[in-house]
Amino acid sequence: MNDLNVLIVDDHKFQANVLANNLKKINILKVKCVYSGFDALSLMEKQDFDLIFCDLKMPEMDGVKLLSSLNELGFSGGVVVLSAMDLSVLSTVKTMCANFKFSFVDVIEKPIKSERLSFITEQFNKNTYTNKVPTENIEYDIDDVLFALRNGEIINYYQPQVDFKSKETVSVEVLARWRHPVYGILPPSVFLPIIEEHNLTDEIFNIVFINTLKEYSSGSLLYKSSINVTQDSLSKKNFSEDFFYQCEKYAIEPNKFTIELTEREAFNASTILLENLSRLRIQGVGVSIDDFGTGYSSLMKLSTLPFTEMKVDRSFVTNCLEDDAKKIIIDFSYQLSKEMNMAIVAEGVEDEKTWSYLNEMGFDLCQGFYTGKPMSIEELKISDEFDGV
Numbered sequence: 001m002n003d004l005n006v007l008i009v010d011d012h013k014f015q016a017n018v019l020a021n022n023l024k025k026i027n028i029l030k031v032k033c034v035y036s037g038f039d040a041l042s043l044m045e046k047q048d049f050d051l052i053f054c055d056l057k058m059p060e061m062d063g064v065k066l067l068s069s070l071n072e073l074g075f076s077g078g079v080v081v082l083s084a085m086d087l088s089v090l091s092t093v094k095t096m097c098a099n100f101k102f103s104f105v106d107v108i109e110k111p112i113k114s115e116r117l118s119f120i121t122e123q124f125n126k127n128t129y130t131n132k133v134p135t136e137n138i139e140y141d142i143d144d145v146l147f148a149l150r151n152g153e154i155i156n157y158y159q160p161q162v163d164f165k166s167k168e169t170v171s172v173e174v175l176a177r178w179r180h181p182v183y184g185i186l187p188p189s190v191f192l193p194i195i196e197e198h199n200l201t202d203e204i205f206n207i208v209f210i211n212t213l214k215e216y217s218s219g220s221l222l223y224k225s226s227i228n229v230t231q232d233s234l235s236k237k238n239f240s241e242d243f244f245y246q247c248e249k250y251a252i253e254p255n256k257f258t259i260e261l262t263e264r265e266a267f268n269a270s271t272i273l274l275e276n277l278s279r280l281r282i283q284g285v286g287v288s289i290d291d292f293g294t295g296y297s298s299l300m301k302l303s304t305l306p307f308t309e310m311k312v313d314r315s316f317v318t319n320c321l322e323d324d325a326k327k328i329i330i331d332f333s334y335q336l337s338k339e340m341n342m343a344i345v346a347e348g349v350e351d352e353k354t355w356s357y358l359n360e361m362g363f364d365l366c367q368g369f370y371t372g373k374p375m376s377i378e379e380l381k382i383s384d385e386f387d388g389v
Helices: 013-025 037-044 063-072 087-098 114-130 142-150 188-197 201-217 239-249 271-282 298-304 324-339 352-361 377-382
Strands: 005-009 030-034 051-055 078-083 104-109 154-163 169-180 184-186 224-229 257-262 286-292 309-312 343-347 365-367
Touching: 005 013, 005 037, 013 030, 013 114, 030 037, 037 063, 051 063, 063 078, 063 087, 078 087, 078 114, 087 104, 087 324, 104 114, 142 188, 142 201, 154 201, 154 377, 169 188, 169 201, 169 365, 188 201, 201 224, 201 239, 224 286, 239 271, 271 286, 309 324, 324 343, 324 352, 352 365
Parallel strands: 005 030, 005 051, 051 078, 078 104, 169 224, 224 257, 257 286, 286 309, 309 343, 343 365
Antiparallel strands: 154 169, 154 365, 169 184
8 A cells, every 4th residue: 555646635734734644654655735626637747646635625626626627637546535514515526426437436524533544545445456457458349248148258256145143144146257268357347338238138147047057056056146137138028937947947946046126227117027026026036126225216116016125235335334314324225124024235345333333223134345255156165154243
């Protein structure tokens, strides 16, 4: 972390220098301070920075304008927003930044606490370096993706879902990866856009589903599993029949599976979709509403579709202890899930304090880097049970 280049932008010189000294105390030594947005933009024409701490309330150019200008310039490093303003303002700015090209976004309330500063820099280091897959120089086209789909290059990774009470892995989410012959293991952010553009979501679902069935059949996979499926796929007439046919072919009970219906899709409850979901539920297949609270017609979906599980999106879980608005949303989601007799899963849990908070609240399952990163079937087989708090 001592190779990190950090820029602090704050019109209060004393506060900027205090922050710089605190960063140096945690071994971040390459720190520069400027005291206006214009000076920041001028400096960045001459020097690259990995992480920028940006105050919001500044004269001439406020922090919001600076952040927007950084995005227009193509800055792709990390940003930490500084302010003594209301949490709702910080949350709004953070949401704005999440739609920019920044690789990392977080907020710190003033006065800055050393513990919070250490946590954010550790998260930046982990997310930006440890887990970053270099994808900027990867070249591929639709023919490469079609070859990958049809020649076994799309493989499954599995992220553990840990029971809060027993601290044991009880299920996994199945995630697609591209095992590229040149670039190695590639995340879905690389190939999903082209798959969606060319309407290949049915193909990738079928590959992931068959991969999972094969690993059940071989005895490699021991846990129940959740697989993402689009609304379009569920609206295909023979979806449930094909699902049951493949389960029977591999001698796997359908109740091993939960299908996750992403919440970001506009809701269209076609009769075929309702028929497929009903048939899946009759055979014991779970139905999870993924990314709850981030998309369209959440409550309408909950009242219409036979969900058995709710997954609270990571955007609400991450840093929830420092954000009262997120806590309110999490509490609402929890109360709603229990009133509707659904299990509730927290996504994006990355530290012990968040684990403890959600555990005390009564959440059922935890999914996040704190309890287990996505891993290959070989890693999953040899991984130890979660041994945290």
